[in-house]
Amino acid sequence: MDKGLQLISREEEWVKIIELSGEITKSDEVSPDQILPPNQEIKAVVFNFSRVDYINSAGIALLIRVVRLAREKPVAVLAHGVSSHYQKIFQMVGLTNYLYIYPDEATALAAAGLIH
């Protein structure tokens, strides 16, 4: 029944861009270190949520663990492609104070300091 979570990542200069797809439903499905490896020198990570169709509270916990690691580094966390429903959920939880949501990738990259 579980689709699981798939990640495809690429880098543009100091920004790591991660396309998420599937479901974010397990707090330990991916280690935050896999998303932000210790030896990777980046200043921002941009998540694309447009192919994520289900996030539950355990998935929110995973995002919190990523934000926790990003704050330690420090790395800015940005996102786009978040549906209006999940934007609302992130806002309720308070996550939008740490994970900044933009309408599309270009805007998110511009906010991260990359102008295209």
Add this chain to the structure above:
Amino acid sequence: MNESVGQEDKIEIRIPSRTGYEKVAMVVAEVIAQKMGMPEARREDLSTALSEAILNAMEHGNQMNEEQQVVVTFSLAADKLLVAVSDQGQGFHPPEGMPNLEDKIEGNSPARGWGWFLMEQLVDQVEVVPSANGGTSVRLVVMLEGKVTQTNG
């Protein structure tokens, strides 16, 4: 209410305590809520609240014992939809107060623990009552003309 939906109808489904099966109930909820004429934002709120109630019943009520079921009962009324999510386990006490995100980000408390908070935020009423089979029932009430939570989209 839509004419194809009876005002006193009850629909019950039983699912094993295995994560992923909550999506079966979410699909049923979507169909019922659509037939009752709920707007999309409200249906999405119900769907998320219901998934959290079921995951809660699987994890805290049934202790992820796949031989114990979660029973989801939809009771349709003219002005509201009541969804009861019952476990067959040891019972469940809802947490008090809002989870503290800053504490969780600082690592002072576990990152998990949002389910009950989300249920409270997303439906008109949520309460815990003892269920007939000795476990616990979480009752979610969604009024047809009730609150619509704010969206950004």
